[in-house]
Amino acid sequence: MVAFIEPELTSIAFCWRVERRDGVALGCTSHDRDLLIDGLVYRASPGMLPSAVSLSDGFEASALDVSGALTSDAITEADLAAGRWDGAAVFLFMVDWEEPGAEELPLARGELGDISLTGQGFTAELKGMTAALDRPVVEQTSPECRAELGDARCRVDMAGRVRIARIAAIVGEETFELSEAGADRAYAYGRLRWITGNNSGLESPVLTSAGARLTLREPPPQQARIGDLVEMAEGCDRAFATCTGRFANALNFRGEPHLPGIDLLTRYAAG
Known part of the structure; x- marks a missing residue:
């Protein structure tokens, strides 16, 4: 355990580092002045206020809510509506505001989920790392291809496309x-x-x-x-005919076009 939370009189500050998918990083703190930590300035305005944070060693999906204010130079309503902050990586931790770069106490890590605008502020759900356990473990069968055009499973060369x-x-x-x-x-x-x-x-x-x-x-x-x-x-409609005729990539087709579906029993024999 870090030493700065042990004294009776503490100097604790909450800090949030938010990293968008396009590389933009934003630091916020609950302290009343800016803090410089590892080269990033954690701004006191706009501050962010988290809901109750609970830590456990189990595998339950963890989530908490983070609220903050909208400002013209940090988090704007237009950027939130455009989805620039969707899925942003978030790291929540505590520091000693007297020595902000000395020690850190990690509290939560995850990504932003649902974001809602409330007046001049916003509320965002922070999904913890264990939230990934709620996702399907295996893919379901489908007549369409489940790969993305040009990814590691599709292997279509996107050069020239x-x-x-x-x-x-x-x-x-x-x-x-x-x-x-x-x-x-x-x-x-x-x-x-x-x-x-x-x-x-x-x-x-x-x-x-x-x-x-x-x-x-x-x-x-x-x-x-x-x-x-x-x-x-370029895009693909994920059909087997397109994969073979347009891309000559049937070997890497990630679907089951010839597997009978659940509608098999409702089909009638052709005249």
Whole structure:
């Protein structure tokens, strides 16, 4: 046990380090002044307030709530609504605010779950490491492929299947004209990553494409503008016919297209 919690009069401060998936890191503390720990400044404003923290040596899924204030330079309502903080890694610990870099007492580690906005603040669920035990252990059978195009299981070479372009025209909230045309439906079920503009760093799933026109599954979190730089990656509808005909990758197909489903008993013999 660390020494700074043993005296009758203590100088304890809670600290949170939040790391987004795009690499942005934020430090907050419950102390009334900023603390410098391992090169990161833990700001006293906006502070964060956790719910009761309990530690155990069991395997129960642990979670706690963290609340905080919205500010223009740290955690903004627009960033929360855009999903920039979804799944961010969180490390909660205690330090001695008189010597913040000397010792640390870890309290909780996990990732941000459900986030809700409340007036000028927010409340986020912190999912502990044991929450991963609630996930399925094995995959369920499916006629569609369960791999992602280009990942270690799919093994399709994505070189030449990713393209950089700019938004040339805005047709609708979900539909854009790009500066470069591609093959019809080449980017259907793929992804679009925003490089510049209001949505920089975010990704949007693609519904379909036809030439230079691209339609997203849903509008981007922030308004897109003409000239925004984007990265487009080809997609796959996960069908066995597409895997064999378009990618010649039947050997790595991660599905069971010929396995009878639960509707087998309701089928009728063809005339």
